Amino acid sequence: MPIIDPTLPPDHDEGSRPLERQTWPAIARGLRLRCPACGEGALLRGYLTPIPACSHCGEPFGHFRTDDIAPWLTILVVGHVVVPFALWSEQTFSPPLSVSMTLWPLIAAAGMALFLPRAKGATLGLMWSKRLTGEESQ
Ligand SMILES: [Zn+2]
DSSP: OOOOOTTSOTTBOTTSOBOOOOHHHHHHHHHTTBOTTTSOSBSEETTTEEOSBOTTTOOBOTTOOOTTHHHHHHHHHHHHHHHHHHHHHHHHHOOOHHHHHHHHHHHHHHHHHHHHHHHHHHHHHHHHHTTOOOOTTO
């Protein structure tokens, strides 16, 4: 456990080196829509907007740019969950086309609506743990 000097910038050790951040716990906290640093404060306000700073620990999040990682991750995950079930139901039950064309898009849309904020939270957790902000110069 590194010694933390209060005169140094926060999140740095006695050699002024940045402390290592654990990636998987940060991603798990982001999936729960909690601050990747402390796991207590909310990560998003509204549907997808990152909070400027954690209300519990003060860690800033307003400067992160996740761009389109979360939507792509959502499509990847929800598509791989919904499509196998759609194919399975088609082969097993052969429902009428109108039922399939109504049911599966609704299930996919609901899954995407539920997963997209969590994908954004996980992306923010990953970026926070790797000290990435999404700026072009990184
Ligand atoms: Zn926090």
